[in-house]
Amino acid sequence: MKKVTMADVSRQAGVSKSTVSQYLNGRFNYMSSETKDRIQRSIEELGYSPNSVARSLRQKKTKTIGVIVANILHDFSTQVVRAIEDYCHACGFTVIICNADDQPDKERHYIDMLRAKQVDGLIVFPTNANSELFQGLVKENYPLVFIDRFIEGVRVNNVLFDNKKAMSLAVQTLRGKGYERIGLVTASLEGAITPRQERRDGFMAAMEEQGLPIHDEYIQSSNIDQIKDVLADMLQSTERPEAIIAGNDRVLQEVLKTMKQNDIDVPKEIGLLTIDDVTFAEFYNPAITAIAQPTYEMGRKAAELLLEEIDGTKGSKKQTYRFEPSLQLRHSC
Template sequence: MKTVTISDVATHAKVSKSTVSQYLNKRYDYMGEKTKQRIELAIEELGYQPNIVARSLKQKSTKTIGVIVANILHNFTTEVTRAIEDVCISSDYHTIICNADDDPEKEKHYIEMLRAKQVDGLIIFPTGDNRGLYEKMLKDRYPVIFLDRKVEDIPISSILLDNEMASGLAVEHFVQKGYSRIGMITTSIINHITPRLERIQGYEKAIHKEGLPFVEEYVKSAEPTNIQRVLEELLDLEEPPEAILAGNDLVLIEILKYAKQNGMKIPEDLAVIGIDDVSFASFYTPAITTVAQPTFEIGKMGAEALLDKIRNNKVEDELLNYRFDPHLMVRDSV
């Protein structure tokens, strides 16, 4: 079957090739309504499909951005990427979403692959272990934004939560409700992931601020598959915690599973607060108190910041390091 070209569309619609090109690029300023309708009908009748590759080479833009997330299973990731996609669609950009699984090798592969595909920019939830690649993007003046995390001494704009405040809100609420033995569990901190470390730091600062003794044994981190085991270790202590702060949604799910499997009542046997306002928190029994982060606002700002860099050819002269405030959603688990 013969490939339909822009010339065929122009002939069929009885307009010039440049008019069809203006239509395809949504430049309608001086185009009459009847002309637009003829071109639209010609495209439909001929079954014309624009050559995206050829257009990208001509315009030096693929109108595509890459998003490399740390773990696609997180509720946070789902909501942030949805917001990124919404902004990009409204700006006529496509998104390619890749899941790095917090694995530096996978992250490296995706950065190299996406750049080879000539995407116009990247939003990365960085592992932190590909400093050479991050520095190369800066050297190449390549548009990139970090979300949810930052990398020490790498001057790339980052947008994330005030993680210390998130832990502080939870500890303060526990204390207000009369709890003094407060523990915390996060997913693994082996790779020095920003939000996990900062949430632990915020927990420790809040414990001291509330005049409570800091008990090192009360702070645990593990891979999701081992969360229930470390929770059991906490509860087997001579003086176990009466309350647990779950560092993210994956930790919260494992705590709730453990409580159900072992016949524990929340909050009677164990008070719980989770960081990340998961979708089930409000209708779980009992409803779970959470510290919510503005996921859609984070994603929206990240996408808008990246598109601004792309359109205006901006480099990191002025770093955007923005932190959103968390919000305590008080329910029945404390």
């Protein structure tokens, strides 16, 4: 149970702590190989392993970053997080994930906690209600990257999906299949959440571009747990849409449940296309046509940008990176 420390090693090896520290950090410019051997042997004999808390305190860096996810229930988030972890681990960084659960005060709480833990930087899917807090971090030059969403006026690197292009691709695809009355279902628009907002706007623009009529009743946004009702209404209307776009993976689930409950045949009775590719899309009956985000690339990019900022090597010009949608054409439309 007794922890062995550097002092123990130095005593055992008959050298000073400084020397052990140099050895550990690979600074053996002029270290005699005899000394090295002695230290190495002592380390092994004692089973020493360095205490990185002490190291962090001294060096004022923890080689740890924090990730605050707005809502971990999205497959998108999970995949992005995976990419971030892969990249960071490869670079010797640890990552701490926190789930804000779409609650601004949880987000705030986690930011405080992570900063107290002295994490070297933060990647966040922001909730859009703590902009002063983020402004403060920016002013301090605290390494910070936004992903999936951004906040107007907060100057950080943003890693975003090209939602406009995605919607244009979606509408074009459906149009190409002969659908004209197209509906869109997204999660609640409250809180001005970037992707939902942009997808809705992008949808409008794309419909117009394609010269398709926009029916307000076909464009619905509501809380996840109310989507089934909203959708059922839409499907019962006298002239229902010929095809529907699900705004994200969570919405898709609700759409599929509704279709099943109401015994609606996809694609015979109604076409379906979703934003976000999901595991089961490929083997669902019918296989679901999806517009995929390059989740892995996006996560990796966010991690790269953050670690660069932490290194302080690159200049600090902040940018917004938009990632391209890709169409996975299957059988639901």
